[in-house]
Amino acid sequence: MFEDILKKFIILDGVSSVKIIRDTGEVLNSQKTGDFDDRQLAAVISFILEESKSMASKLGKEPLSMVFIEFRDHILLSAPLKDHIFIVLIANPGANIAQINQELKRNRDRLSQSL
Amino acid sequence: MMKNLPEGTSIGEMRASLQWILSHTARFAGLVLVTIQGSHGFILINMGKPLLYYFRHGTTVLKGHTAYEYFRSQPFIQFELRKYTVLEMTLALSIASAGEGNPGATTPGKRSDGMPVENAVSRESSSGETSSGEGEIPSTQSSGEDGNSVYEMDPTGYSEFAKETVSYAGLSQDAIVSPEGGPDPSLFPYISPGGIDEPQEPQKTDIGELILGQILNLPGVLAVTIFRRGLNVLSIGNINTENLVNVAEDLIESAKGLSFVMRTGPFIQVTLQIPAGNILIAPYYSEYVCILTSPGINLGQIRKIIRELPGVEPEEEAGDMV
Numbered sequence: 001m002f003e004d005i006l007k008k009f010i011i012l013d014g015v016s017s018v019k020i021i022r023d024t025g026e027v028l029n030s031q032k033t034g035d036f037d038d039r040q041l042a043a044v045i046s047f048i049l050e051e052s053k054s055m056a057s058k059l060g061k062e063p064l065s066m067v068f069i070e071f072r073d074h075i076l077l078s079a080p081l082k083d084h085i086f087i088v089l090i091a092n093p094g095a096n097i098a099q100i101n102q103e104l105k106r107n108r109d110r111l112s113q114s115l
Numbered sequence: 116m117m118k119n120l121p122e123g124t125s126i127g128e129m130r131a132s133l134q135w136i137l138s139h140t141a142r143f144a145g146l147v148l149v150t151i152q153g154s155h156g157f158i159l160i161n162m163g164k165p166l167l168y169y170f171r172h173g174t175t176v177l178k179g180h181t182a183y184e185y186f187r188s189q190p191f192i193q194f195e196l197r198k199y200t201v202l203e204m205t206l207a208l209s210i211a212s213a214g215e216g217n218p219g220a221t222t223p224g225k226r227s228d229g230m231p232v233e234n235a236v237s238r239e240s241s242s243g244e245t246s247s248g249e250g251e252i253p254s255t256q257s258s259g260e261d262g263n264s265v266y267e268m269d270p271t272g273y274s275e276f277a278k279e280t281v282s283y284a285g286l287s288q289d290a291i292v293s294p295e296g297g298p299d300p301s302l303f304p305y306i307s308p309g310g311i312d313e314p315q316e317p318q319k320t321d322i323g324e325l326i327l328g329q330i331l332n333l334p335g336v337l338a339v340t341i342f343r344r345g346l347n348v349l350s351i352g353n354i355n356t357e358n359l360v361n362v363a364e365d366l367i368e369s370a371k372g373l374s375f376v377m378r379t380g381p382f383i384q385v386t387l388q389i390p391a392g393n394i395l396i397a398p399y400y401s402e403y404v405c406i407l408t409s410p411g412i413n414l415g416q417i418r419k420i421i422r423e424l425p426g427v428e429p430e431e432e433a434g435d436m437v
Binding site for chain 2: 037040041044045047048051052054055056058059060062063064065066067068069070071072073074076090097098101
């Protein structure tokens with residue numbers, strides 16, 4: 001079931017990679033078509049998530065829902081699923097962010113429960 | 116209120132370095148009312164050209180180049196922009212010329228070193244009249260017994276309009292800038308004023324301010340902060356950004372670290388989604404702009420505008436590294 005959910009993301013137009021990552025850098029699951037170093041990516045993403053959480057807390061102890069980072073050639077979405085575990089999606093700049101975000105919201109609880 | 120000089124219309128109160136003020140007033144005509152450690156002064160600016168510098172601390176009055184150098188030495192200046200109409204600007208220039216006793220002293224323009232053509236120094240008599248002459252280079256001067264000159268300001272009146280709400284760069288009227296009681300300027304790291312005499316890029320600045328205005332006018336945008344090196348140089352909207360900018364900068368640095376892992380191309384922006392809304396951060400010239408929005412805002416619209424911000428692709432080399 002877990003992989004089935006991840007496949008829902010990878011079939012979205014423009015999405016090249018979906019990963020479940022632990023904040024230690026361990027990749028728990030990965031569905032991808034791209035060519036990235038999972039461990040390096042996980043390490044950097046963990047930092048970003050931690051700093052994002054810290055920034056969110058500066059604005060009134062709010063929990064972080066999602067981080068969206070845009071570069072010229074790639075976009076990256078990440079969201080915490082459970083303590084120390086988060087999902088990372090990598091997509092092309094032309095991908096429909098709203099659709100990916102919607103799918104993430106829709107499946108986030110199921111993913112968390114299946115971990 | 117400032118004595119004799121036209122009052123103008125308040126369009127914003129902020130805190131920034133002189134360098135920042137001069138580089139962001141390319142389309143501004145009016146007074147920049149300055150407060151430094153409880154004392155007041157002003158810069159008369161006409162479409163990016165500083166015409167007059169004036170500062171008064173107790174009985175000491177600084178004018179022209181001396182006042183400019185003093186402003187320049189300050190890492191941060193609390194100031195208010197008061198916009199002039201053409202008529203008000205003309206009146207201000209004529210009053211300033213009369214006050215200087217030298218009509219040519221306030222001719223708009225800059226010297227080759229970027230300083231205003233106004234006399235760098237002058238001396239005020241006890242009657243408030245001012246004289247100047249070649250070879251006379253006092254660095255400071257004392258006002259007369261009445262303490263008044265055409266430039267003198269009433270601090271009480273100043274504080275009143277300084278608290279008014281603002282509409283800088285197309286802001287809504289309920290936006291507020293840099294509320295009093297913010298961080299002590301002396302605690303901020305010093306920003307070098309270097310480059311102040313470098314040629315400005317008025318067209319580029321205009322476009323940036325126009326786009327910022329567009330962002331601020333979008334429904335759902337709550338606040339905008341411009342920051343650099345942990346320093347909040349402009350804050351518009353009712354939000355405490357004191358601690359935010361440091362974390363934001365760390366976040367951007369980490370985000371840029373992705374360029375070393377993936378062939379991402381240059382960094383464009385990062386958005387954090389929290390239940391209360393969104394936080395967007397993007398490069399803006401050599402600084403960063405941080406936008407806070409309500410939850411329901413159209414992120415696609417903001418993304419499009421951010422992509423058009425000047426300086427959103429400052430680190431081309433980052434995307435070429437593996």
